Every structure is written in structure tokens, then in C-alpha cells.
Amino acid sequence: VPEAPTPMWPDDLQNHTFLHTVYCQDGSPSVGLSEAYDEDQLFFFDFSQNTRVPRLPEFADWAQEQGDAILFDKEFCEWMIQQIPKLDGKIPVSRGFPIAEVFTLKPLEFGKPNTLVCFVSNLFPPMLTVNWHDHSVPVEGFGPTFVSAVDGLSFQAFSYLNFTPEPSDIFSCIVTHEPDRYTAIAYWVPRNALPSDLLEN
Template sequence: MDHDQSQGAALLRLLPFLWLLPQSWTAPRGIPITEVYTLKPLEFGKPNTLVCSVSNLFPPTLTVNWQHQFSPVEGAGPTFVSAVDGLSFQAFSYLNFTPAPNDVYSCIVTHEIDGYTAIAYWVPQNALPSDLLENVLCGVAFGLGVLGIIVGLVLIIYFRRPCSGG
């Protein structure tokens, strides 16, 4: 088992140098594809996480930077890289944030070997209703229920009285 692990570690150390091989020996290089999305459903004012997903990546050497309203953002988590098929890789970068209706975030991915830069933007779309709306609707439904009970009791009492004959 230790022998297999040492071979794997040796291969991982050689991975950054694969780009030096002749083009015919390596997997075809494509343009990295970048997209940004939230980890949880979007709710304004509630903490969430932005995910910058990079696919079609070879070799797996990249830099990921985040911007908010076109200004650099610090505090992004580390970038995780994993193998997909053959010599293709994918990467993920995470940024914790609290969304607001006018936010614009961008994930800037620079491929270190050829200097290619891909930018993906995130703007809020399809936000879930706020807690205030839920609370108002719940209060209205409760009030209508209480009103229905009171009207029902009044009608029962009114119709249980004996009719006066005359």
C-alpha cells in the first residue's frame, strides 16, 4: 500500500510539468469554462456562499480572484482542483457573503501557463421571498381563521334560539 501511495505522490509532483510534453502527447487543451452560482437558494440578507466552478482545465495551474462591485475581495477560501477524465481538471473556489439586491460579484480565473483569463459574473436572480412577507401572510391567515371561528360561533348561537311563534 505504501508503494502505491509513493507512486501516486511522485505522479502528482510531475503533474505541473506535463505542459512541457509535446502537444501530441497531451490531452487537447480547451478554453477554461467558468461559472458562478450560490451554494444555497438565494435569500437577501442571509449568509450564503458563492461557488466559482472552472471546468475544461489543463494543466491545472490557475489563480482565482474575486471582485464585488468591481473591487477586489479578500477572504475567499482556497481553490480546490480535482481530476475529471484523462488529463482534464476542474477547480472550485468559494466565497462567503451576504447577498443584497444590487450586488455584482465576479470570479476572475487566470490560467497561469498561457495567461488566458476567464471572468464569470453573478447578479441576484430569483430570490426567495423574505421572512417579512412570510410572517405577514401567516398573520393574515391566522387572523382570518380566528375571524371565521368567531363568525361561526355567533351563527350557531343565533340559529339555536327557538323561533317565536306568532
């Protein structure tokens, strides 16, 4: 009887990483959970609302799945936070400085709705405040900050601001790292706007 062939899997099916990361800290947020696939965030968990929040609308159905693991994660984190005073001096401290970048989610076209993305990298621990300014005036109405883990005990964050770009725009994303009060500022001014006929092509 001939032997069955050994299945051959393409390399791209063997080298993927799913991260289910829970972080606890004596700061805000005190507990967080993010889930990422190959460092692309899929969900974060909003413990105040007890819901999984999808990064993209396509993941909304998966976000409905709960599970006892998340409740265990929260209880474990709350227990860990109570132990923090006993672990003083043994917890990793802030390292490096956050780096902020701002770019548009879609190609720039004046007068057409778009979204500004503030990407924060080199973040540890993940305690930060993100604010947006338009011509140095605070902007209201931007969404929550999405925090996710990356390899090497580091984090990244995304903040989104919906807007309609105009040639005179000057937006800034102001990131304050809470532990050391370090502030990173990234500016966005319109450049290289694409004409409508090129976008249509």
C-alpha cells in the same frame, strides 16, 4: 441439491467510478491529488500541510486516513518533475479555454448568509489562479481552490466565497489559466430571490 441463485445486482451498483488522480506539472501547484466518486470530488490532498481535505464536512472522518500510497505518489511526482526537461515536446500542452460559472450554494435570500461558487470546467493543465471581486474591488478571505479530475484527461475546479447577498451586489470570479495567461470572468448579480415563506415550505 438446488443450485444457489445467482445474485442480481441493480444497474446502479455496477456502473460507478472512483478516481484517485495524481497530477504533476512544472507550474503551480507542482503536485496535486484528488479523489472523486462518479466525478463528484470527495477529497483533495494538501501537500503543503500533508493532510487530506474533505470536500464536505461529512467526509472528515475518512480524511484522517493516510496511507503509504500518498507518500509514494508525492515521491513519484517529484521524480517526474525532475524528468520534465527531458520530456520537452512530449507532454500534452494547454488545450481549449477554461469556462467559469458562478452560482449560489443555497437558494438566494437577501440578508441571509450564503456562499458563491465559482465552477471552472474545460481545464487542462490544472494550473490556475482564482480571484474574486465585488464591484471590481478585490475580495479577500475566500478559501482554497479545489481541483479534481474528470474523464478524458480534463480537470474542473471550485472556489467558494462566503457572503451575505444584497440587491446591489455585483460579484465576479476571475480565472487565469497560467500556461497561456487566458482569463475567464464570470459575473453574478442577484435575481429571482426567494421569499422566506417559500423557503420554509
